[in-house]
Amino acid sequence: MTETRIQTRNRAAIREAALEVFSRQGFGGATLDAIAGEAGLSKPNLLYYYPSKEAIYEDLLTGLLATWLDPLIALDPAGDPVEELLAYMRRKLDLSRQMPRESRLFAGEILRGAPVMMGHLTGELQRLVSExxxxxxxxxxEGRIAPVDGRQTIISIWALTQHYADFDVQVRAVLGDTDPFDSAATHLDALFRRMLSVR
Structure with missing residues (x-):
């Protein structure tokens, strides 16, 4: 059944509110009352769209995974290997800059042992990373990049880009009154270029 414009708007408001609450409070600290309040809806109205906190959380995470995988999917076998991997690193860094709440939501799920996402992690994510x-x-x-472990290279890119979103408070405390993303791209580009370039 097609949703009305109001239903579409309310569902989007719930997702946006839940993203804010989950990323700030974590899954355990989030409540339906807090999500409803953030969305500007009553709790009964929220429950018309989602039967539980878990349902909202799973909807958010499932949608997020596709966004998280897209930059890795875009790695082009026909491209220049160093430039392809650097472009992947930059896309991941851009996601951290543009979607910090989403990054923290995903990190929170992993820290909980991935009860919702484990099937996705051991399924589509594992297959994509393997490929x-x-x-x-x-x-x-082929001698086109320095000898590296492919999986560890991908994990290193995740670690060095998502850290800027997941540990934003710490990063900004260390760097002071500056946007950490302004220098991160240049630093990480140089770091990975040195690692990947054939001597």
């Missing part, structure tokens, strides 16, 4: 790490190691075997 792209094989590509990276093929590039290395």
């Amino acid at each position: 792209k790490s094989d590509l990276i190691e093929t590039w290395a075997a």
Whole structure:
């Protein structure tokens, strides 16, 4: 059944409110009352769209995973290997800059042991990482990049880009009155370029 414009707007408001509450309070600290209040809806109205906190949380995470995987999917076997991996790093850094709440939501799920996302992590994510790490190691075997472990390279890109969103308070405390993303791209570009370039 097609939703009305009001229903579409309310569902979007609930998702936006839930993203804010979950990313700030974590799953355990979030309540339906807090999400409803953030969305400007009554709790009964919210429950018309979602039967539980868990249902909202799962909807958010499932939608987020596709966004998180897109930059890795875009790794082009026909491209220049170093530039493809640097472009992937920059896309991941851009996601951290543009979607910090989403990054913290995903990190929170992982810290909980991934009760909602484990099937996705051991399914589509694992298959995609396996495919792209094989590509990276093929590039290395062909002498087009330095010898690297494909999976560890992908994990390192995750760690060094998502940290800026997930540990934003710490990063800004260390760097002071400056936007950490302004220098992060240049620093990470130089770091990965040195690691990947054939000597």
